[in-house]
Amino acid sequence: MAEAPGSARLVLVDGIAHLDEELAVFEAMLTGWERQQKSRLLADTTIAPRMALLRRFTEFSGSYPWEWTAGDLEDFTVSLMSGGARLAPSTIRGYHFTLRLFCDYLTDGRYGWIQACADRFEQIPSQVCHDFNTVAHLHDYEGRPERRPFTYDELQHLFDFLDTRVEQVARSGRKGALAALRDAQMIKTTYAFGLRRNELCQLDVADLRPNPHMPHWGTYGSIHVRHGKSSKGGAPKRRTVLAVPEFDWAIEGLKQWVEQGRPIVRPRNHAALWVSERLSRVSAKHLDKRFNRLRAEAGLDEALTLHCLRHSYVTHLIEFGYPERFVQEQVGHSYASTTAIYTSVSNDFKNKALQAALKRVYTPTPTKEP
Template sequence: MEADSGLVGVARLVLAGGVSFLDPQESVFEAMLEGWERQQRVRFLKAETIRARVMVVRRLAEVSNQYPWQWSSGEVEAFFDHARSGVRPIAMSTARGYECGLRQFLEYVTDARYGWPSECMSRFGEAPQIVLHEFNSVRHVSDYEGRPGRRPLTYEEVQALFDAADGLVEQIRARSRKGGVAAYRDAAVLKTVYAFGLRRREAWGLDLVDLRHNPRLKQFGRCGAVFVRWGKASKGSPPKRRTVLLVPEMDWVIDPLERWLTGGRAMFDPAQNPALFVTERRGRMSLRGINDAFTAARDAAGLDQDLDLHCLRHSYITHLVEFGYPARFVQEQVGHVYASTTALYTGVSDEYRNRLLENAVKASLPGAWGEETL
């Protein structure tokens, strides 16, 4: 099969013809990566996704000291064995991500339509092969492969986290140091993330206009809902949008949000910046800044080091389930396409499960739960 000139990433479009390269192997490798980047860009994949995948290919080439047309299954296995050892071994979910990127690269360079097999064979007498298969890939036997330390927080831990965040504000004010307003903003961000079950980027992207009234719950005012415009995208699609309603159990967030809106935010003099959470320099609060806010509060509260900002989203989902909201409602609130994804985030407490068990036992076996029957 000849190369398809209508495809982006075809070898002849990124590799200059009729040129004698000083280092032909390195030149062909770089052209491969450039062509693969182009092929991914036209599929509207995120720039950071492309960079991460290219990084893995480069790392394999560096560790193996070989080029893609020289790779064997043994080299790939040695690469992952190396990544699993050392001071900071990769997690299983990371290994699966690496495999996904490498597999897509190999599918690209072995596809005859892009011309790389014939190009490599004519220049080096070897062609790239699919060297990742079911016998040397991570088997998917569990729905959840994340870190065991990432879990929902208990109600007591959530309260401790927010108390610690508020405590940092008071500490700064008591010492008459600068940063009190920023610390109050950090506490408001964390409370908003939990009260609406937001991802980090979703909270980062909130603007003032994204605060919405809920006509059915007028007492919530402008904090009755948030319109999320930076939801998680998938397969090259633009960010997904959704409206997250404030549930009555989370109405405590209205007061700190209103105080931030009417007092703290104005002290930063954000001018025309539309962002809900701004910095002293009048810019939008960064993704890293949101992470740092959680870390500071977590450490001040003495919580587990494995807990991260995303645990607040796990907590929100779990607590909505425990409050008794239907699974479909919870799924819509957090923007999951599949109910199974929502289920992975849920870690209901023993107390909640005992309540369900108690209700079931009372309904079928009166008096069996340690109560006297009438």
């Protein structure tokens, strides 16, 4: 019978005496769980933080997994909630989830870790995460309360600031005008198409597609997203985001970058839409840092992150009257409830909706002449 990926017998060699047997078994456990996760096609960006957390928890508890207790988890949780660097409930719940998964793996008889620990240490691993000592998922959205969509005035201020900055750098003769143009257009495209950071940075020029309903937009009428957010180890999700007429101003900016700005970099055969001066693809980390700096220079609320532009896109499409299903497809949400979390319509929109309802209900119906 074939061994399951991550089995103790696949990562522990019998008959070998280790100088530090406990450390050797712990490292074998991590290797085994890593293999099991890779067999589920989970990404390295998911696996690596989990491995780091297990090492961190082991160092905190001063014990190995076959010695862990529920009390160790509770002490760890208290430490995460103490001091000035207190973590968000969603982050702590994610830590609990990782530790629960690891303990499930160790206590699953198919992997052989119970017998291996019993033979070597006369102790066996147990589940330390229970309903009574882990964070419950009580709310659909657990982000910081100050996070919100941009108002229309804030968006206008940000985009005006970006345009002015490009002009100022270009007039000064200093190096950086091309980068300023690129960064401005990346931020505008994030909002105008409701993209996630990675989706934006992974775009290639070939992902710019026409919109059959608006042929005069040329190849800038839609964006084909090939690196959408994946789930449960699946492949990145794909979707096509159509440009909407309310944001058609972004099309001219895209066209300017592709046809005038980007060629100056001389990208040759580089496929990336957003190319740096060093002929590399602009990273999400770089974009985050650049946005935070530009937001501060523009004097906007520091709680407004790049991702808030995506929230703004959803909110504003709803306010413009687009059907919820259309908005859901545009942003690539699997469930309408997720799109609803992103929506935070303005008071002006609510007032107009209420006025329309009042008019519809209370306006007298004309009586017909006899």
